[in-house]
Amino acid sequence: MSDPRLQALQQAVPDLRLKTEPADLEHYGRDWTRRWTPAPLAIALPASVEEVQAVVRWANQHRVAIVPSGGRTGLSGGAVAADGELVLSLERMNKVLDFNAVDRTLTVQPGIALEAVHNAARDHGLVYPVDFAARGSCSIGGSIATNAGGIRVIRYGNTREWVAGLKLVTGSGELLTLNRGLIKNSSGYDLRHLVIGSEGTLGVVVEATLRLTDPPPPSNVMLLALPSFDVLMKVFAAFRERLQLEAFEFFTDRALHHVLAHGAQKPFEETHPYYVVTEFAAGDEIQEAAAMAAFEACMENGWVSDGVISQSDAQAAQLWRLREGITESLARYKPYKNDVSVRISAMPAFLEETQALLGQAYPQFDVVWFGHIGDGNLHINVLQPEGTGDAEFVEQCGHVTELLGQTLKRHGGSISAEHGIGLVKKPYLDSTRSDEEVAIMRGIKRVLDPNGLMNPGKLFDS
Amino acid sequence: MSDPRLQALQQAVPDLRLKTEPADLEHYGRDWTRRWTPAPLAIALPASVEEVQAVVRWANQHRVAIVPSGGRTGLSGGAVAADGELVLSLERMNKVLDFNAVDRTLTVQPGIALEAVHNAARDHGLVYPVDFAARGSCSIGGSIATNAGGIRVIRYGNTREWVAGLKLVTGSGELLTLNRGLIKNSSGYDLRHLVIGSEGTLGVVVEATLRLTDPPPPSNVMLLALPSFDVLMKVFAAFRERLQLEAFEFFTDRALHHVLAHGAQKPFEETHPYYVVTEFAAGDEIQEAAAMAAFEACMENGWVSDGVISQSDAQAAQLWRLREGITESLARYKPYKNDVSVRISAMPAFLEETQALLGQAYPQFDVVWFGHIGDGNLHINVLQPEGTGDAEFVEQCGHVTELLGQTLKRHGGSISAEHGIGLVKKPYLDSTRSDEEVAIMRGIKRVLDPNGLMNPGKLFDS
Numbered sequence: 001m002s003d004p005r006l007q008a009l010q011q012a013v014p015d016l017r018l019k020t021e022p023a024d025l026e027h028y029g030r031d032w033t034r035r036w037t038p039a040p041l042a043i044a045l046p047a048s049v050e051e052v053q054a055v056v057r058w059a060n061q062h063r064v065a066i067v068p069s070g071g072r073t074g075l076s077g078g079a080v081a082a083d084g085e086l087v088l089s090l091e092r093m094n095k096v097l098d099f100n101a102v103d104r105t106l107t108v109q110p111g112i113a114l115e116a117v118h119n120a121a122r123d124h125g126l127v128y129p130v131d132f133a134a135r136g137s138c139s140i141g142g143s144i145a146t147n148a149g150g151i152r153v154i155r156y157g158n159t160r161e162w163v164a165g166l167k168l169v170t171g172s173g174e175l176l177t178l179n180r181g182l183i184k185n186s187s188g189y190d191l192r193h194l195v196i197g198s199e200g201t202l203g204v205v206v207e208a209t210l211r212l213t214d215p216p217p218p219s220n221v222m223l224l225a226l227p228s229f230d231v232l233m234k235v236f237a238a239f240r241e242r243l244q245l246e247a248f249e250f251f252t253d254r255a256l257h258h259v260l261a262h263g264a265q266k267p268f269e270e271t272h273p274y275y276v277v278t279e280f281a282a283g284d285e286i287q288e289a290a291a292m293a294a295f296e297a298c299m300e301n302g303w304v305s306d307g308v309i310s311q312s313d314a315q316a317a318q319l320w321r322l323r324e325g326i327t328e329s330l331a332r333y334k335p336y337k338n339d340v341s342v343r344i345s346a347m348p349a350f351l352e353e354t355q356a357l358l359g360q361a362y363p364q365f366d367v368v369w370f371g372h373i374g375d376g377n378l379h380i381n382v383l384q385p386e387g388t389g390d391a392e393f394v395e396q397c398g399h400v401t402e403l404l405g406q407t408l409k410r411h412g413g414s415i416s417a418e419h420g421i422g423l424v425k426k427p428y429l430d431s432t433r434s435d436e437e438v439a440i441m442r443g444i445k446r447v448l449d450p451n452g453l454m455n456p457g458k459l460f461d462s
Numbered sequence: 463m464s465d466p467r468l469q470a471l472q473q474a475v476p477d478l479r480l481k482t483e484p485a486d487l488e489h490y491g492r493d494w495t496r497r498w499t500p501a502p503l504a505i506a507l508p509a510s511v512e513e514v515q516a517v518v519r520w521a522n523q524h525r526v527a528i529v530p531s532g533g534r535t536g537l538s539g540g541a542v543a544a545d546g547e548l549v550l551s552l553e554r555m556n557k558v559l560d561f562n563a564v565d566r567t568l569t570v571q572p573g574i575a576l577e578a579v580h581n582a583a584r585d586h587g588l589v590y591p592v593d594f595a596a597r598g599s600c601s602i603g604g605s606i607a608t609n610a611g612g613i614r615v616i617r618y619g620n621t622r623e624w625v626a627g628l629k630l631v632t633g634s635g636e637l638l639t640l641n642r643g644l645i646k647n648s649s650g651y652d653l654r655h656l657v658i659g660s661e662g663t664l665g666v667v668v669e670a671t672l673r674l675t676d677p678p679p680p681s682n683v684m685l686l687a688l689p690s691f692d693v694l695m696k697v698f699a700a701f702r703e704r705l706q707l708e709a710f711e712f713f714t715d716r717a718l719h720h721v722l723a724h725g726a727q728k729p730f731e732e733t734h735p736y737y738v739v740t741e742f743a744a745g746d747e748i749q750e751a752a753a754m755a756a757f758e759a760c761m762e763n764g765w766v767s768d769g770v771i772s773q774s775d776a777q778a779a780q781l782w783r784l785r786e787g788i789t790e791s792l793a794r795y796k797p798y799k800n801d802v803s804v805r806i807s808a809m810p811a812f813l814e815e816t817q818a819l820l821g822q823a824y825p826q827f828d829v830v831w832f833g834h835i836g837d838g839n840l841h842i843n844v845l846q847p848e849g850t851g852d853a854e855f856v857e858q859c860g861h862v863t864e865l866l867g868q869t870l871k872r873h874g875g876s877i878s879a880e881h882g883i884g885l886v887k888k889p890y891l892d893s894t895r896s897d898e899e900v901a902i903m904r905g906i907k908r909v910l911d912p913n914g915l916m917n918p919g920k921l922f923d924s
Binding site: 100102103105146147148149153158160161170174176177178180181182183184185186187188189190191193194196197198199237341342343344345372375376377412413414415416417418419420421425429432433434436437438440441443444446447448459460 | 562564565567608609610611615620622623632636638639640642643644645646647648649650651652653655656658659660661699803804805806807834837838839874875876877878879880881882883887891894895896898899900902903905906908909910921922
């Protein structure tokens with residue numbers, strides 16, 4: 001702790017836990033992207049809102065940049081600290097502060113894991129319905145910072161829909177208490193929504209009041225095998241018009257290949273080019289008949305070649321694993337991740353163009369497609385071939401992302417559906433947001449963070 | 463049209479329709495508040511986005527303030543032009559531009575009436591579920607500017623939840639295309655949500671893409687008579703735990719008195735101090751049995767003294783009229799309107815304190831209570847007595863609003879649940895938003911409206 005700035009910090013906040021060991025700098029300085037070399041100044045682990053405010057005030061005095069840090073499961077480099085920043089880890093602020101049965105809200109500290117929120121809600125007979133595969137390690141603060149989506153968006157919407165109140169320490173160290181759990185509040189600009197999805201660039205979320213809801217009705221999970229890509233949206237329409245969908249997820253044979261290699265169980269004897277996992281309400285005979293009708297309509301039209309429906313919770317989990325295990329199964333190939341979205345109606349044309357583009361651009365690469373088709377959200381993972389260096393691989397992929405960005409622009413899509421922009425997508429933000437919008441975002445950042453210290457260089461350059 | 467600024471405007475936008483007749487200035491210069499004397503410079507009625515942009519550019523050149531104007535049904539003075547502003551009426555931009563069956567969206571111009579949106583959705587077998595009594599005259603743009611709530615919030619949320627995309631002409635005349643109908647889009651600050659509820663202070667909404675949904679299941683309407691105020695939240699809990707509520711609305715005997723005097727039909731032989739209108743899904747026998755169980759539980763506990771359930775659509779409409787007719791029935795008394803909200807769990811204590819406060823403050827006044835209890839939203843209308851002058855009445859009411867603001871502050875509530883702040887609630891904004899929040903709002907306004915020309919003086923003083 002020889003840095004005089006850190007000595008000043010420790011003096012200003014005597015109880016603040018600070019870490020400066022090389023292993024800690026390495027651990028806290030990176031997220032799941034693994035593309036940047038961590039190089040933070042130090043790690044601060046505050047235990048209270050007051051400590052967070054004191055750290056931010058210190059940062060303003062000494063002009064030290066701050067990287068707010070949750071579970072660091074992000075895929076866009078939003079939590080990377082590679083430039084002498086102070087990592088402000090919220091991992092010690094991980095408690096449930098309050099449950100309110102009448103309001104049906106859970107108030108939590110930002111460092112709590114998503115799964116712990118799920119468990120706390122369940123203890124009270126309710127659910128927090130935002131869900132995705134990183135649930136065990138991601139923090140609720142991080143999910144708010146990226147407006148995380150996941151596998152239930154088709155039914156419940158994004159994180160944004162479930163945040164009834166926020167406390168934010170701004171870049172100036174002021175504590176804002178936003179919306180305070182109210183259902184109706186038309187008293188000026190909704191700064192809560194401004195903060196959600198701002199990737200730590202406006203301040204540090206230090207508390208969140210989350211809405212809970214009733215558990216969903218009993219459901220069934222179905223795995224469908226599709227003969228071709230162009231029937232995908234037809235299958236979706238057939239299921240959506242007949243059923244209350246809880247999820248509708250797509251993946252390719254290449255994705256399945258990697259999950260099976262990672263230990264999952266093969267669902268069909270034969271191999272098919274495309275698959276869908278869908279979950280839908282199936283509490284009574286009417287709903288079950290509707291599910292069969294959807295399936296049969298697809299079979300008759302030749303849109304589906306095979307299918308299996310879960311007969312137990314264990315089998316439902318097995319089918320889900322085929323989709324949810326994809327990201328983990330690909331991790332060792334250091335995939336270049338695209339996370340794009342278009343309107344559902346634009347999906348067929350967008351898929352066709354993108355398929356052609358990628359076939360041309362990546363003939364030599366293993367490209368794995370999957371995604372939340374029911375939300376218009378597609379993940380395209382390009383696997384790094386052995387023998388291709390990191391820098392070379394990223395450069396090649398970056399070039400294709402440029403082309404993908406042009407396609408997105410034509411279809412009014414987004415270069416980041418749910419991962420955020422961070423460092424990874426920053427060069428391509430102009431595919432989705434106009435120069436005027438980015439200038440306005442910069443201006444807004446200056447209002448909440450006048451010295452530009454909150455996660456600088458993420459989302460856009462100041 | 464002797465004003466040289468208007469001549470310059472007409473020259474710059476030759477096809478722009480302009481009105482300067484005194485009757486037009488009077489008509490377009492006021493909203494439903496009727497407290498301010500209209501005094502606009504002129505009325506511009508653009509027919510296209512380009513014309514709106516041209517008007518805003520002219521306003522910047524000549525430093526003329528602009529009041530964006532929809533149906534002017536607002537209750538907080540947000541659309542008042544009393545200080546030489548140009549009223550920018552969107553009434554000619556009132557078309558449906560697109561319906562997309564796959565995305566389930568309706569794209570409309572801002573001047574279209576809410577009811578016309580309802581009808582357009584219904585033509586496609588879907589619904590736009592935001593609804594309130596001014597549906598025939600309010601514009602969708604105005605409902606977005608105030609994040610309007612209404613009678614279905616308990617089931618469907620506020621306007622905010624149903625806006626998939628917006629086009630905004632900023633205070634600088636730039637056209638922003640925000641979110642473009644996407645379900646998932648984590649590409650930086652969600653400026654769409656910043657605009658919703660900003661009361662025309664950041665720019666002019668020139669297009670909106672609205673989400674539609676399936677029609678609700680068949681429902682029943684029930685009118686309940688309550689013996690006292692303190693059972694209200696118990697009745698709410700009894701109904702909420704058993705039924706899928708579509709609405710849960712409360713009003714007092716004084717409110718009923720005015721609606722009956724206005725021509726509605728008396729629902730019960732006897733008089734009761736408090737009433738509830740509730741609507742709930744009732745498509746099958748299970749739901750109907752649940753409704754009876756809720757009613758009987760309330761009767762057994764003495765929380766409800768009488769009740770009637772609709773047997774037909776006509777009767778349902780009759781019961782609804784008792785609640786929806788209140789505002790109209792009070793109009794001739796020029797009521798001073800409070801539109802406050804707290805969390806539902808804070809409602810009992812808040813109601814008790816507020817009742818005591820108003821009993822003390824307004825012993826001489828007719829005070830009419832009603833509201834959306836299921837959303838924590840209460841409307842308190844104070845009727846202007848004959849013989850009390852406008853200014854004196856507003857001053858007396860303003861003093862009580864100060865006290866009400868203090869109560870709200872203690873309970874973490876909002877001085878405006880759904881009407882907006884406008885001019886009417888501006889003096890009391892500090893009951894709901896901190897000085898830091900207001901400073902941030904001012905800073906954000908400067909980013910989107912550098913010359914402070916968009917609806918200046920509304921919400922806050924620049």
